[in-house]
Amino acid sequence: MTTAAVRDRAGVPASGRRRAARRRDTLTGYAFVAPNMLLMGLFLFVPIAFAIQLSLQDTQGFGDPEWIGLGNYARMAADPIFWQSLGNTLVFTAITVPIELAGGLALAVLLNSGLPASGVFRTLIVLPLVISGVASGMIAVTIFSQGSGIINKALVSLGLSPVAWQSDGTAAFVSVMITAIWLRIGFNMVIYLAGLQSISPELYEAARIDNANRWQLFRYITVPLVGPSTFFLLIMNVIASFQVFDVVFVMTGGGPGYATSVLGTYAYRNGFQIREQGYGAAIGVVILVITLIFTYVQWRASRTRDLVE
Amino acid sequence: MTSTVTSGDALAPPAASPLKRRRGGRNGSRAGRTVRLVLAIIVSAIVFFPLYWMVVIAFSPRGEVFQPGGVRLWPSTFSVENFESVFARFPVAEWFVNSVVIGIFVTVLTVAVNLLAGYAFARIPFAGRNILFLLALSTMMIPVQAIMVAQFRLVVDLQIYGTYWSVILPGAAAAFGIFLARQFFLAIPQELIEAAQIDGAGPVRTFVRIVLPLSKPLIAVLTLLTLLGSWNDFAWPLIALKDNALFTLPIGLLFLKGQSTPDYSASMALALVSVLPMVILFLAFQRYFIQGFARSGIR
Numbered sequence: 001m002t003t004a005a006v007r008d009r010a011g012v013p014a015s016g017r018r019r020a021a022r023r024r025d026t027l028t029g030y031a032f033v034a035p036n037m038l039l040m041g042l043f044l045f046v047p048i049a050f051a052i053q054l055s056l057q058d059t060q061g062f063g064d065p066e067w068i069g070l071g072n073y074a075r076m077a078a079d080p081i082f083w084q085s086l087g088n089t090l091v092f093t094a095i096t097v098p099i100e101l102a103g104g105l106a107l108a109v110l111l112n113s114g115l116p117a118s119g120v121f122r123t124l125i126v127l128p129l130v131i132s133g134v135a136s137g138m139i140a141v142t143i144f145s146q147g148s149g150i151i152n153k154a155l156v157s158l159g160l161s162p163v164a165w166q167s168d169g170t171a172a173f174v175s176v177m178i179t180a181i182w183l184r185i186g187f188n189m190v191i192y193l194a195g196l197q198s199i200s201p202e203l204y205e206a207a208r209i210d211n212a213n214r215w216q217l218f219r220y221i222t223v224p225l226v227g228p229s230t231f232f233l234l235i236m237n238v239i240a241s242f243q244v245f246d247v248v249f250v251m252t253g254g255g256p257g258y259a260t261s262v263l264g265t266y267a268y269r270n271g272f273q274i275r276e277q278g279y280g281a282a283i284g285v286v287i288l289v290i291t292l293i294f295t296y297v298q299w300r301a302s303r304t305r306d307l308v309e
Numbered sequence: 310m311t312s313t314v315t316s317g318d319a320l321a322p323p324a325a326s327p328l329k330r331r332r333g334g335r336n337g338s339r340a341g342r343t344v345r346l347v348l349a350i351i352v353s354a355i356v357f358f359p360l361y362w363m364v365v366i367a368f369s370p371r372g373e374v375f376q377p378g379g380v381r382l383w384p385s386t387f388s389v390e391n392f393e394s395v396f397a398r399f400p401v402a403e404w405f406v407n408s409v410v411i412g413i414f415v416t417v418l419t420v421a422v423n424l425l426a427g428y429a430f431a432r433i434p435f436a437g438r439n440i441l442f443l444l445a446l447s448t449m450m451i452p453v454q455a456i457m458v459a460q461f462r463l464v465v466d467l468q469i470y471g472t473y474w475s476v477i478l479p480g481a482a483a484a485f486g487i488f489l490a491r492q493f494f495l496a497i498p499q500e501l502i503e504a505a506q507i508d509g510a511g512p513v514r515t516f517v518r519i520v521l522p523l524s525k526p527l528i529a530v531l532t533l534l535t536l537l538g539s540w541n542d543f544a545w546p547l548i549a550l551k552d553n554a555l556f557t558l559p560i561g562l563l564f565l566k567g568q569s570t571p572d573y574s575a576s577m578a579l580a581l582v583s584v585l586p587m588v589i590l591f592l593a594f595q596r597y598f599i600q601g602f603a604r605s606g607i608r
Contacts, residue, residue, distance in 0.1 A: 022434075028512045029435025036426035036487065037441065043460065043482035044448050050459035107352065115346055123595060124353040127360065129602075130587040132541035134559040135580045138566060139359045142366060142573050148375035150362065157379045182356065187602060194603035243452040246543045250563060264544075267454040272548060277458045284455035291450050 048288075055282035065278065072282035082283065084258050085266040088173070092262060093241035096177050096184075100237050101230065103181070104188020109222065111189070112196045122193070126186035133183070133246025140179040140251055169259025172252050176260055179247050184240065188233050195229030196222070231302050235295055242291055263287050363584075366577035367391055375573060391578035395565070401579060403554050404561040408540060408583070411476050411557060415539040418481040420531045424524070427490020428516055432502065442491075445484040453544045461548050475549040476557070480539055486531045489604060493527040494520065530601035533594055540587055558583035 055072055059065035076082045107125060111118045128136065143149050144165040152162035165175050203221050212220070223230075245264035248254065254261035254269065261269075263283060271280025366374050369384040371391060395401055429435065430442050464475040497520060505515040521528075543559045550556055556564060562583060565576050591598055 025433055026435040029429045029433040029438060032429035032433060032512075032516075033426040033441060036422040036445070036484075039422060039478065039482040040445065040448055040484065043463070043479040044451055044456065047456035047459035047463055048451065050462065051456050054459055054462075110345055110349055110352075113345060115342075115349055118349070121349045121353045123592070124357045126595070126599065127588065127591065128356065130537055130541075130591045130598075131360070131584050132543060132559045134541075134543050134562050135363075135584050136359075138562055138573075138576050138580050139363045141566070142374075142577060143359060143362060145375075145573075148377070150374070150380060153378075153380045182359065186356070190599050190602050239450065239452075243454060245454065249544075250566065264452070264454045268457070268544070271458040271461075277462075281455075281458045284452070284457065287452050288450070288455035291452060295450055 051281045051284055054278050055285050057278045059278045068278070072279050075279065076282060076286070081258050081261065082266065085254075085261045085263050088258075088260065089242060089244070089262045089264075092173075092177060092180075092244060093238055096180050096241055097234070097237045099181050100184050100188050101233055103185050104233065105192045105223075105226065105230075107185065107189040108192035108196055109218065112193060122189070126190055128183050129186045129190075131183070134250050136179055136183050137247045137250025140175065140182075140247070144175040144251075166252075167256055169256055172256060173260050176248055176251050179251065180241075180244060183247065184237065188237070191229050191233055192226055195226040199225045231298070235298055238294055238298075239291055242287060242294070360584075363577050363580055366574055367581045369574065371574050373574075391574045392582075394572070395575040395578045395582075398575070399561060399565065399579075400554050400556075401561065401582065404556050404558050405582065407473075407555055408557040411473055411480070411546075412536050412539045414473070414477045415480040416532055416535045418477065419483055419486060419535045420528065422481065423483070423486030423490050423531060424521070424528070425516075427487045428494050428520060430487065431491045431494035432497075432520075433512065442487075445487050448482075448484045457544065457548055460545070464549055470549065471551045471555065473555070476542075476546050479545060479549075480542065483535070483538075486535060489531060489534075489601065490527060492604070493524060497523060526597065526600075529594065529597045530604070533590065533598055534601050536590070537587055537598075 054065075056067060056069060057065040058068045058071065111122050111125075115121070131139075141149075143151055146152060146162065146164055146166045149165065152165070155162050163171050165171050199221065203225075204217055207217055207221060243264055244262055245268065248260055248262055248265050249268065252260040254265045263286070267280050267283040267287065269280075270276040270283060365383055368387055368389070368391070370386060370388045371394065373385060374381060426445070430438060430445075460479060461470075464470045464479070469475045469478070501519060501523075502515055505519045510518065540557075541559065542557075543563075546557050547560055547563070550560060553564070558579070562576065562579055565572065565579060
């Protein structure tokens with residue numbers, strides 16, 4: 001500020017100059033954020049408002065929409081397929097997320113324990129992360145195929161009976177969850193590896209002097225201290241699970257019947273396959289609301305949140 | 310493969326007095342170490358197997374692995390007929406070009422606007438900054454399913470439905486990069502920016518001449534992650550693109566599956582074509598990739 005005062009040859013009072021500087025900052029700030037805000041406003045916020053409006057209408061494609069108030073939501077409450085899709089989404093989340101978290105942490109600890117060639121192992125485990133959901137789904141189809149997939153071929157050649165991956169609802173659901181876990185576990189591992197790196201080795205050293213065994217080291221040092229990573233991963237994994245679409249859509253399309261139908265595929269089905277756009281939008285709004293509630297509750301409940309932000 | 314080794318080291322625990330400690334651990338558990346090594350090999354093999362299997366199917370003679378009979382873990386003969394078949398029957402080259410063009414446009418646009426916004430949120434004190442930042446943050450919660458019908462109507466109204474722009478513009482409306490950028494810019498010493506300002510540089514000049522040259526790692530991470538996201542994006546392009554010749558690779562892949570008699574051998578050849586660029590990119594820049602992912606978690 002002293003420099004500014006000295007340079008102020010016009011003799012404008014410092015406060016006026018500061019106000020001018022602030023105004024200039026504000027203008028510059030808005031100019032810098034404007035392109036991003038315009039894109040997000042147009043393609044995210046406008047569609048949300050529009051989606052809420054659509055969800056209050058009965059509309060099939062391009063015909064004249066009819067206002068039906070909460071009709072779509074009432075219909076949802078009475079729609080067994082919606083409830084099945086919601087239930088499937090919850091089951092999917094409740095099963096895949098803990099496995100992704102625990103598996104990611106286990107792999108991170110394993111690869112952080114000074115194994116030779118751990119870089120190679122890490123590369124192999126993270127690699128699925130760069131594969132698209134469609135390609136993963138297609139690969140999974142060839143692996144889980146009922147008649148000619150490699151798993152069933154292997155089972156048969158071992159003298160076991162093949163699994164009905166396509167025609168049995170539970171088996172189909174299991175194959176989808178395995179694929180989703182395969183896709184995501186590397187991400188969890190990477191975040192946990194970074195989290196492990198932030199733990200001071202002296203803590204382990206001190207605990208070892210106190211005769212802590214390997215499990216106690218893990219339970220009382222590693223798990224609490226990767227808390228911020230767990231918090232972040234929990235939110236990311238749950239959000240991804242609630243919005244799961246690609247893998248299910250490609251592998252089973254929600255079938256057989258509606259055995260693997262999730263909210264994402266059911267919203268797509270209504271919005272684009274049977275052209276119940278208002279109803280599809282309403283299901284989308286429900287996904288958004290559940291996501292927001294979960295994130296908010298997690299954020300409020302987490303004791304580690306101040307460590308994250 | 311040097312990058313693998315260095316990045317492995319980068320994520321290893323800090324090695325303060327490592328020799329003593331490691332030797333101590335080793336003496337206690339040579340068997341444990343072997344068990345862990347075997348475990349790591351098994352897990353990596355399982356995780357890698359689907360990708361290996363894709364390559365095997367792609368290079369096997371047509372339909373070979375799907376014939377009844379026992380398990381065959383490698384091609385009887387190395388064959389490229391699946392590639393010939395899929396390139397002959399479908400506009401794969403066009404799909405590839407579409408993915409590249411859309412990927413480049415989305416990435417350049419996204420990275421540019423995210424860098425600008427991230428810098429403003431980190432370094433320019435302006436009225437309403439916090440509320441706007443919160444608003445941007447909230448967009449990361451929006452699932453594509455919630456807005457896809459509305460977005461579809463919007464691109465129809467904007468008369469860009471079925472064009473590249475219908476994928477590019479919504480694709481660039483992303484907030485993820487803002488956070489990475491903001492965090493990175495917060496770490497740049499304030500003195501550097503003040504020095505530039507004292508020398509008479511305006512904010513744009515400071516940004517372009519001082520800040521950007523320091524931001525190469527950030528730009529690399531943002532570019533890789535955005536390109537990856539765009540390349541693999543599926544739900545929205547499926548909705549926004551109608552013309553077969555304008556499909557991206559994932560949509561083309563799905564199109565193949567939807568044929569009356571799905572040709573899985575050809576599908577795996579196309580899958581390989583679609584994942585190979587990102588796998589190569591990943592192997593070449595995995596340090597940046599992994600740092601990008603890790604940082605996005607830790608902030």
